[in-house]
Amino acid sequence: xxxxLERTQLLAAGCxxxxxxxxxxxxxxxxxxxxxxxxxxxxxxxxxxAPDAILALTYATRNGITTLQRASRGARFHVQSTYADDxxxxxxxxxxxxxxxxxxxxxxxxxxxxxxxxxxxxxxxxLGVLDIRDNAVGEPAVSLxxxxxxxxxxxxxxxxxxxxxxxxxxxxxxxxxxxxDTVALSEPPAEERPLNxxxxxxxxxxxxLEFTTSGPGPxxxxxxxxxxxxR
Numbered sequence: 001x002x003x004x005l006e007r008t009q010l011l012a013a014g015c016x017x018x019x020x021x022x023x024x025x026x027x028x029x030x031x032x033x034x035x036x037x038x039x040x041x042x043x044x045x046x047x048x049x050a051p052d053a054i055l056a057l058t059y060a061t062r063n064g065i066t067t068l069q070r071a072s073r074g075a076r077f078h079v080q081s082t083y084a085d086d087x088x089x090x091x092x093x094x095x096x097x098x099x100x101x102x103x104x105x106x107x108x109x110x111x112x113x114x115x116x117x118x119x120x121x122x123x124x125x126x127l128g129v130l131d132i133r134d135n136a137v138g139e140p141a142v143s144l145x146x147x148x149x150x151x152x153x154x155x156x157x158x159x160x161x162x163x164x165x166x167x168x169x170x171x172x173x174x175x176x177x178x179x180x181d182t183v184a185l186s187e188p189p190a191e192e193r194p195l196n197x198x199x200x201x202x203x204x205x206x207x208x209l210e211f212t213t214s215g216p217g218p219x220x221x222x223x224x225x226x227x228x229x230x231r
Contacts, residue, residue, distance in 0.1 A: 040113030040164040046157055047108040047142050051097065053134040054106055056141070059176045061128035066177055068094065073135060079179050092180035099183045104172050106132070108144065110164035114156055119163045123147035123156040127173060130157075146173065 040046070056069045064083035070076060074096050081090040097103065114122065125148040133141040145158040148170060155173070156165045175182065 040110045040162055042110060042112055044110045044113070044164070045108070046110055046159055046162055046164055046166060047132065047144060049106040049132060049134050049142075051102045051106040053136075054102065054132060055135050056131075056133040057105065057176070058131040058141075059128060059173065060131075061177065063177065066179060068098070068179065070096075079183075081178065081180060090178075090180040092183070094179060094183040098179070101172060101175060101179075101183075104168060105130075105176070107168075108157060108159075109167045111167045112165050114163045114165060116163065119147065119156055119158070123149050123154070123165070125150065125152060127152075127155075130173070130176075 052073050055071075055073075056067070058065065058067045062084065064081060064087075066079065066081040068077040068079045070078065076096050077094045077098065079090075079092050079094050083089075098105075127146045127148050130144045130146055131141040132144070133139075142159065147156045147158070148154065149156075153170055154165060155168055155170050156163065
């Protein structure tokens with residue numbers, strides 16, 4: 001049988017070893033657990049999608065949120081833009097390729113890689129967050145933090161630890177904020193028009209019914225046709 005003094009000494013030694021292990025682990029943990037720096041080279045794909053597979057885009061900024069959604073590949077988009085100021089909500093439908101914008105938004109290639117310090121120095125203006133979801137079942141949306149240089153003429157994104165300036169004109173995101181100003185369709189295709197089940201002639205439709213501007217009240221009349229030039 002161990003003497004009580006021996007048991008006390010063994011317990012003390014065990015406590016010392018445990019404490020030493022905790023201290024060593026704390027010292028090593030930042031080196032073991034911290035993610036390794038990620039290098040991005042020119043031409044690397046930060047986020048790339050097949051354009052016709054994209055089902056939803058959401059662009060949120062301090063000025064508002066624009067959401068573009070569709071039910072299936074190749075279908076046209078239903079667009080809604082809400083604003084932080086008194087600008088009325090905009091709703092419209094847009095062609096499947098967003099008038100050529102979709103392919104550019106679907107391909108985020110790097111112009112150059114950026115360290116955290118470079119990103120903060122060269123791209124200090126945080127514009128917002130762009131979420132892109134395609135038709136891959138069970139996959140989450142890709143979420144890109146978007147930054148601009150001081151002149152807001154060039155863009156950088158951060159995605160899962162990757163950071164880089166992207167080959168994407170800054171004008172594409174300015175367009176996305178006010179998409180309904182330029183891509184609204186005036187009339188739905190025949191397969192999406194409401195069916196006439198009463199046997200009476202259909203009531204002529206306002207050619208701009210697909211583009212509506214509504215305030216807080218649900219019964220406000222449709223606004224006039226949008227200007228052809230972006231605001």
